[in-house]
Amino acid sequence: MSMARRKSTTTDGESRRPTFEEALDGLEKIVETMEHEHLALEELVSHYEKGSELLKRCESMIKDARNRIDLITLQSQNDNSLDTDPQIVDDATNSLIINSRDDSDDQDNEIRLF
Numbered sequence: 001m002s003m004a005r006r007k008s009t010t011t012d013g014e015s016r017r018p019t020f021e022e023a024l025d026g027l028e029k030i031v032e033t034m035e036h037e038h039l040a041l042e043e044l045v046s047h048y049e050k051g052s053e054l055l056k057r058c059e060s061m062i063k064d065a066r067n068r069i070d071l072i073t074l075q076s077q078n079d080n081s082l083d084t085d086p087q088i089v090d091d092a093t094n095s096l097i098i099n100s101r102d103d104s105d106d107q108d109n110e111i112r113l114f
Contacts, residue, residue, distance in 0.1 A: 021060045027054040
């Protein structure tokens with residue numbers, strides 16, 4: 001059994017959130033449809049809304065991954081340095097965690113599909 005697999009359903013009846021790959025694939029399909037099919041205005045707006053949600057999901061997952069890598073790098077540097085003050089490492093770690101929660105504050109609010 002692979003440890004990388006996650007449950008595909010939730011216990012409270014909510015639909016599961018797409019993986020990064022699923023969200024990216026869905027976004028690519030939406031862009032393809034919007035570029036090559038003649039759609040009514042309401043359909044275009046609906047596709048744009050769905051694409052915006054998927055884009056936000058992808059960006060959030062990328063930011064989380066970057067923060068995890070930064071944390072691993074920081075921990076690795078701490079392991080290699082004997083004179084590092086643990087309080088400095090704790091403060092930096094807390095800063096990374098807090099920054100990962102501020103998705104909307106750090107980005108401009110413009111969402112681009114193309």
